[in-house]
Amino acid sequence: MSTSHLKEALDTLKQTGVRITPQRHAILEYLINSMTHPTADEIYKALEGKFPNMSVATVYNNLRVFREVGLVKELTYGDSSSRFDFTTSDHYHAICESCGKIVDFHYPGLDEIEQFASHVTGYKVSHHRLEIYGTCSECSKKEAH
Amino acid sequence: MSTSHLKEALDTLKQTGVRITPQRHAILEYLINSMTHPTADEIYKALEGKFPNMSVATVYNNLRVFREVGLVKELTYGDSSSRFDFTTSDHYHAICESCGKIVDFHYPGLDEIEQFASHVTGYKVSHHRLEIYGTCSECSKKEAH
DNA sequence: TAAACTAATTATAAAGATTATTAAATGATA
DNA sequence: TATCATTTAATAATCTTTATAATTAGTTTA
Numbered sequence: 001m002s003t004s005h006l007k008e009a010l011d012t013l014k015q016t017g018v019r020i021t022p023q024r025h026a027i028l029e030y031l032i033n034s035m036t037h038p039t040a041d042e043i044y045k046a047l048e049g050k051f052p053n054m055s056v057a058t059v060y061n062n063l064r065v066f067r068e069v070g071l072v073k074e075l076t077y078g079d080s081s082s083r084f085d086f087t088t089s090d091h092y093h094a095i096c097e098s099c100g101k102i103v104d105f106h107y108p109g110l111d112e113i114e115q116f117a118s119h120v121t122g123y124k125v126s127h128h129r130l131e132i133y134g135t136c137s138e139c140s141k142k143e144a145h
Numbered sequence: 146m147s148t149s150h151l152k153e154a155l156d157t158l159k160q161t162g163v164r165i166t167p168q169r170h171a172i173l174e175y176l177i178n179s180m181t182h183p184t185a186d187e188i189y190k191a192l193e194g195k196f197p198n199m200s201v202a203t204v205y206n207n208l209r210v211f212r213e214v215g216l217v218k219e220l221t222y223g224d225s226s227s228r229f230d231f232t233t234s235d236h237y238h239a240i241c242e243s244c245g246k247i248v249d250f251h252y253p254g255l256d257e258i259e260q261f262a263s264h265v266t267g268y269k270v271s272h273h274r275l276e277i278y279g280t281c282s283e284c285s286k287k288e289a290h
Numbered sequence: 291t292a293a294a295c296t297a298a299t300t301a302t303a304a305a306g307a308t309t310a311t312t313a314a315a316t317g318a319t320a
Numbered sequence: 321t322a323t324c325a326t327t328t329a330a331t332a333a334t335c336t337t338t339a340t341a342a343t344t345a346g347t348t349t350a
Contacts, residue, residue, distance in 0.1 A: 019346070021298065040336080055300045060337065062298090076221045080308080081336060094266040105265045107258055117277040120250045121239040125279035132262040134270035164317070164326065185307080200329045205308065207327095225337080226307060 005032050005088065009071050016069050023047075023054055024062050028071070028086075037075060037083040037093075037102045077131075094132040098139035105132075150177050150233065154216050161214050168192075168199055169207050173216070173231075182220060182228040182238075182247045222276075239277040243284035250277075 009028050013020055026047050031038070038046070044059045063084055066072035075083040077095065083102075091104045107130075114125045135143070154173050158165055171192050176183070183191070189204045208229055211217035220228040222240065228247070236249045252275075259270045280288070 019297065021345085023299075053300070055302090056336095057301080057338080058299055064338095074223065076223055078219060078221055092262070094262050094268050094270075096268065097271065103266045103268070105262055107261060110258075113252055113255075113275070114277060116252060117237070117239050117250055118279070121248045121277075122282040123239050123241065123248070123277065123279040124282075124285050125239075125277055126242065127279075128275065128277045130258070130273065130275045132259060132266075132268065132270055132273045134263070134268040134272075137267040137269075140269050166316080166327065168328075198329070200331090201307095202309080202330080203328055209309095 005086070009086075012069060012071060018065060018069065023051060023058055024065075026050055027059065027062050028066070031066075031072065031084060031086040037085050039081040039083055041081065043084070092130050092132065094134065094136075096136035096139055097133055098135050098143075101136050101138075103136070150231070154231075157214060157216060163210060163214065168196060168203055169210075171195055172204065172207050173211070176211075176217065176229060176231040182230050184226045184228055186226065188229070237275050237277065239279065239281075241281035241284055242278055243280050243288075246281050246283075248281070 006029055009032070010020055010025070013024070018024075027043055030043055030046055034046075036042075040056065040059050040063060043063075044054070044056050047054060047059075063072060063074070066084075067074055071087060073085045073087050075085055075093070077083065079100075091106050094103045094105055095101075096103075110128070110130065114128055117123065117128075118125045151174055154177070155165055155170070158169070163169075172188060175188055175191055179191075181187075185201065185204050185208060188208075189199070189201050192199060192204075208217060208219070211229075212219055216232060218230045218232050220230055220238070222228070224245075236251050239248045239250055240246075241248075255273070255275065259273055262268065262273075263270045
């Protein structure tokens with residue numbers, strides 16, 4: 001499952017003429033396997049063991065490259081640093097306001113709102129962004145105590 | 146219209162026991178009158194004339210205070226700095242990817258998605274966030290040339 | 291395979307936004 | 321007015337991200 005994602009991603013890079021370096025391979029692999037939507041720093045720290053002298057700039061550079069190619073989405077929430085999400089299919093995020101956990105979920109047919117907004121604002125709409133905020137079940141349980 | 150907003154806001158502050166200083170008054174007033182969802186720095190620059198020796202920290206501090214009281218919402222988009230929005234009624238934002246202009250629009254009945262998400266993820270949902278991205282009519286015209 | 295060229299990485303510095311700190315000033319209250 | 325808590329201003333510090341320049345690695349071509 002995730003290995004095929006990785007394979008596809010590497011193919012995409014090849015086709016776009018982006019070199020597949022060990023660092024890029026590792027960052028992609030980490031992004032695909034981690035379900036946590038990590039920050040650049042988290043990726044950096046996670047790969048420190050494998051690449052003792054990789055620089056943070058490399059992480060940022062490659063995340064930018066991935067984003068430009070469309071492999072990765074950059075998510076900005078209220079907190080200080082961006083989070084990065086390997087783009088599989090279109091989905092939305094539910095964010096726990098207590099522990100920060102992010103869960104993906106699908107919800108079809110929100111295109112009509114794009115049409116509506118386009119009509120009301122006069123904007124030529126390219127895409128939209130939607131997030132749900134709340135408390136995850138674990139944190140709800142903890143609060144109950 | 147906007148004066149009543151200001152009055153209400155000042156009342157809220159009074160009730161919460163937050164002092165109404167000239168700086169706070171000015172920041173609130175600016176936020177209410179400006180339709181531009183300014184950054185902290187823009188607010189700072191706009192009020193430099195009135196308060197020649199106000200510090201940026203004051204702007205940040207008070208925006209935090211306003212946010213905690215619920216008068217102001219902090220918006221984080223892809224760009225580096227947060228934008229601040231006086232919370233009137235619930236509305237969504239349409240953002241121009243070319244010039245950055247933000248337009249408000251209303252869209253009723255998106256509560257069902259909260260219920261759906263709650264059901265799928267197990268989250269206790271508190272609120273959601275939705276944005277539309279695209280090109281505003283001015284920029285569309287410019288591009289046409 | 292070696293030489294030449296291009297791209298990527300590293301290390302470091304720099305920029306920009308936000309927060310923390312502390313002393314001085316202000317406003318509320320008795 | 322005196323007192324006390326809050327707020328401001330000035331500044332430093334922190335944190336995230338980007339820019340720069342030198343080195344390294346990868347690719348291509350002869």
